[in-house]
Amino acid sequence: MEEKATIKKVVILGATGSIGTQTVDVIKQLEGFKVVGISFGSNIEQARKIMEDLKIDYYVSNKDVGFGKRFENTQQLLEEVVPDIVVCAIPGFEGVKATIIALQYAKRIALATKEALVCAGPFVKKVAKEKDVEIIPVDSEHSAIFQLYEPHIEKILITASGGAVRDVPLKYIADLKPSDILKHPTWSMGGRITVDSSTMVNKLFEVIEAHELFDLDYDRIEVKINRSSFIHGIVFLKDGVIKIHAGKPDMRIPIAYALTYPERKYHSPVADVLEFDLQLSDVERERYPLFFYGLDMLKRKDDLPWRIALNAADELAVNAFLDGKISFKGIETVVRETIEYIDSQNIIITSIEDVYKTDELAKSYAKEFIEREVRK
Numbered sequence: 001m002e003e004k005a006t007i008k009k010v011v012i013l014g015a016t017g018s019i020g021t022q023t024v025d026v027i028k029q030l031e032g033f034k035v036v037g038i039s040f041g042s043n044i045e046q047a048r049k050i051m052e053d054l055k056i057d058y059y060v061s062n063k064d065v066g067f068g069k070r071f072e073n074t075q076q077l078l079e080e081v082v083p084d085i086v087v088c089a090i091p092g093f094e095g096v097k098a099t100i101i102a103l104q105y106a107k108r109i110a111l112a113t114k115e116a117l118v119c120a121g122p123f124v125k126k127v128a129k130e131k132d133v134e135i136i137p138v139d140s141e142h143s144a145i146f147q148l149y150e151p152h153i154e155k156i157l158i159t160a161s162g163g164a165v166r167d168v169p170l171k172y173i174a175d176l177k178p179s180d181i182l183k184h185p186t187w188s189m190g191g192r193i194t195v196d197s198s199t200m201v202n203k204l205f206e207v208i209e210a211h212e213l214f215d216l217d218y219d220r221i222e223v224k225i226n227r228s229s230f231i232h233g234i235v236f237l238k239d240g241v242i243k244i245h246a247g248k249p250d251m252r253i254p255i256a257y258a259l260t261y262p263e264r265k266y267h268s269p270v271a272d273v274l275e276f277d278l279q280l281s282d283v284e285r286e287r288y289p290l291f292f293y294g295l296d297m298l299k300r301k302d303d304l305p306w307r308i309a310l311n312a313a314d315e316l317a318v319n320a321f322l323d324g325k326i327s328f329k330g331i332e333t334v335v336r337e338t339i340e341y342i343d344s345q346n347i348i349i350t351s352i353e354d355v356y357k358t359d360e361l362a363k364s365y366a367k368e369f370i371e372r373e374v375r376k
C-alpha cells in the first residue's frame, strides 16, 4: 500500500517581518509543509497577503484582518492548530514570551528569536528537554555551527559583518542618524537587529546564543569580521581540522534547513566563491565598545539578570534612537547604566517568572533613564 506523505503543520510567530516573510517564501517552494497559523503585530496588509496566499485560517493579532479566525493570544492559537513546527521570529522580550509558550505546544522550534536564549537560555533548554522539543537555530551563524557540529570541538568562530559603522571614521560614529545605521552592508533585516549589528550587540547576543546552544565556555567562542557575510561559522577540531561553513547571505537557506532538518530539500543556486571576500579580521575595540563591554561582563559574571537587562535596555534604547530621541552613542549609555543598576540589585533568578520581573524592572529603569536624557 502506498504510504501517505505526512504534511508538517507550521505556525509562524512574527510572520509579517523579515524572517517571517522569508519563511513564507521558503514554504511556498517546499513540499510537505503547511502554514496553519500566524501571529503578527500591526502590518495588516502583509498579514492579509500571507493568509490569502497560503490559505491560512487562524491568526493572532490585536488587528482584525477581516477573515479567518482571530485568537487573543499565541497559546489559544497553538492549542487549536497543534503545530509540528513553530517558527519563532518575534524580536525582543515579546519574542521571549512567545518562544516560552511555543515550547509547550511544538515538536520543533525553528528559533530566530535569539533573545529567548539570551534572557532565558537555561529555562528554554530545560523545558525543551522535559517536553522533548527540538530547538533548531535559524540565526545564520548558529545554523552554520549546528551543521558543522561534532563532539571533538576545540573552539568555534562566528562571523560579524561589522554593520553600517564599519567604514565610518571613529569620530563620526557617535552622531550617526537612523538613516545611516539602517543601511546594513550585507543583510536585509528588521530595524532592531540592523541597529544591533552596528553596535555589535547582535554579536554579543550571538556569543551568548552559541554558549547556550552548544554548551561551550565563552573562551571557546571567537568572533571575527567577514565583510561579505559569506563565511558564517567555523569549527576547529581537536585533530587540527578546520571546517568552514559558507554560502551567500540569504536567510532563506538557514530557515529552510531548520524546517527540513535532517534533510536538505530546499534548492538555491550555489554561489560563486570568487565573488565573495573570504578574509577574516579582528573586531576593533574602539569601534564597538558595547560589544567589548558585554564580553568583559560575560567573563566576569555570566548570569541572567544582566543578560536580561542587556536585552531590555537595548530594546528601549534602539527604539528611542530610531524615534530620534537619543543619539547613536546614547544606546551605549542607556545599556551600560541599566546593566549596572540591575547588577547592583543582587537579583537571584530561579524561575521564568523571575525572568519576567527582571525584564520589567530593567525596562522601568531604562525608560526613566531615557526620559531624563531626553529632558536634558
Ligand SMILES: NC(=O)C1=CN([C@@H]2O[C@H](COP(=O)(O)OP(=O)(O)OC[C@H]3O[C@@H](n4cnc5c(N)ncnc54)[C@H](OP(=O)(O)O)[C@@H]3O)[C@@H](O)[C@H]2O)C=CC1
Pocket: 013, 014, 015, 016, 017, 018, 019, 020, 039, 040, 041, 042, 043, 044, 088, 089, 090, 091, 092, 094, 095, 112, 113, 114, 115, 138, 139, 140, 187, 188, 189, 190, 191, 192, 193, 251
Ligand atoms: N532578519 C534577520 O535576517 C534575522 C533575524 N533574527 C532574529 O529574528 C527575530 C525577528 O527579526 P526580524 O524578522 O528581522 O524582525 P522584523 O522587525 O522584521 O519583524 C518582526 C515581526 O514580529 C512581529 N511582532 C512584533 N511584535 C509582535 C507582537 N507583540 N506579537 C506578535 N508579533 C509581533 C512583527 O509584526 P508587524 O510587523 O506586523 O508589526 C513582525 O512580523 C529577531 O529576534 C531577530 O534578532 C535572527 C537572525 C537573522
Ligand SMILES: CC(=O)[C@@H](O)[C@H](O)COP(=O)(O)O
Pocket: 139, 140, 141, 159, 160, 161, 162, 163, 187, 193, 196, 197, 198, 202, 203, 251
Ligand atoms: C543574518 C543574521 O544571522 C544576522 O544575525 C547577522 O548576523 C547580522 O549581521 P551582523 O553580522 O552584522 O551582526
Ligand SMILES: [Mn+2]
Pocket: 139, 140, 141, 206
Ligand atoms: Mn546572525
